[in-house]
Amino acid sequence: MIPIAQPGLLTERERFMFASFGYLVIPDALSTAETAACLEASQRAHSAHPPGQWRQIGHLYETEPAIEALIDHPALLPKIRGLLGDYFILQSAWCTVQPAQTAAGGYHQDGSAVYEFRRLAIPTPLMQLRVGYYLTDQSEDGMGNMVMIPGSHNTGTAFPGDVQPDKHDLPIRDVVCGKPGTALLFHQGVFHRTGRNERAFDRYTMHMVYAPPWLIPSDRSCNDPAFLERTTPLRRALVGEWQRPEEPFGVGYARPPFPEE
Numbered sequence: 001m002i003p004i005a006q007p008g009l010l011t012e013r014e015r016f017m018f019a020s021f022g023y024l025v026i027p028d029a030l031s032t033a034e035t036a037a038c039l040e041a042s043q044r045a046h047s048a049h050p051p052g053q054w055r056q057i058g059h060l061y062e063t064e065p066a067i068e069a070l071i072d073h074p075a076l077l078p079k080i081r082g083l084l085g086d087y088f089i090l091q092s093a094w095c096t097v098q099p100a101q102t103a104a105g106g107y108h109q110d111g112s113a114v115y116e117f118r119r120l121a122i123p124t125p126l127m128q129l130r131v132g133y134y135l136t137d138q139s140e141d142g143m144g145n146m147v148m149i150p151g152s153h154n155t156g157t158a159f160p161g162d163v164q165p166d167k168h169d170l171p172i173r174d175v176v177c178g179k180p181g182t183a184l185l186f187h188q189g190v191f192h193r194t195g196r197n198e199r200a201f202d203r204y205t206m207h208m209v210y211a212p213p214w215l216i217p218s219d220r221s222c223n224d225p226a227f228l229e230r231t232t233p234l235r236r237a238l239v240g241e242w243q244r245p246e247e248p249f250g251v252g253y254a255r256p257p258f259p260e261e
């Protein structure tokens with residue numbers, strides 16, 4: 001039962017599966033060359049830090065063109081628009097490494113831990129639409145795969161306190177397998193975790209997180225002026241650099257210059 005989807009426009013069937021499961025799996029979202037370039041950029045960034053630690057590096061798109069191209073990648077952008085509409089921002093981008101032979105992470109929902117999104121309403125509203133691009137092979141269990149609890153964004157029931165990843169786990173967990181270049185599109189309210197990495201190589205996933213425009217970015221305190229200067233008008237808009245022509249009222253925003261579909 002894999003909620004498989006295709007790159008490009010969000011179909012009616014995909015919208016239904018996303019609403020039901022809370023995620024979609026999109027094989028071949030990136031080409032082999034795009035995946036290799038993103039992996040190289042990720043390894044470069046993490047090589048500046050001590051090895052052997054799970055780590056996330058924010059706003060790498062400002063300095064790495066291969067990652068920048070993910071901001072408005074044509075495989076995913078139409079799906080983001082299909083779920084969030086035309087007014088949203090890239091709230092954060094987390095380049096994630098999970099070292100070889102490390103244990104699973106714990107289940108959680110994403111968002112602001114100090115004011116959890118589920119306090120807003122049950123079911124938890126869609127506040128962060130995340131795309132995890134698999135950059136290394138995760139085609140089998142035990143490769144640092146994302147592990148999801150399907151449909152758990154729709155429940156108000158507390159997460160069971162006795163769950164232990166892989167040891168005393170929930171039988172409904174889904175270990176999301178995918179080759180390099182697969183994208184996992186998911187609702188922040190789905191309980192999920194990092195899967196164990198039993199392999200001899202580090203696992204890399206690039207998470208791009210989209211949100212309504214009134215959430216503050218969470219991987220940066222401001223946009224790098226040099227990046228803004230050289231990037232495209234659409235990417236400038238998507239990192240939140242909008243004009244507010246009728247301040248202080250939130251009307252009259254220009255629509256980001258999306259490509260015609």
Ligand SMILES: O=C(O)CCC(=O)C(=O)O
Nearest residue numbers: 096098110192193194205
């Ligand atoms: O890529 C991973 O290890 C999962 C990260 C995760 O769960 C998160 O960023 O919320």
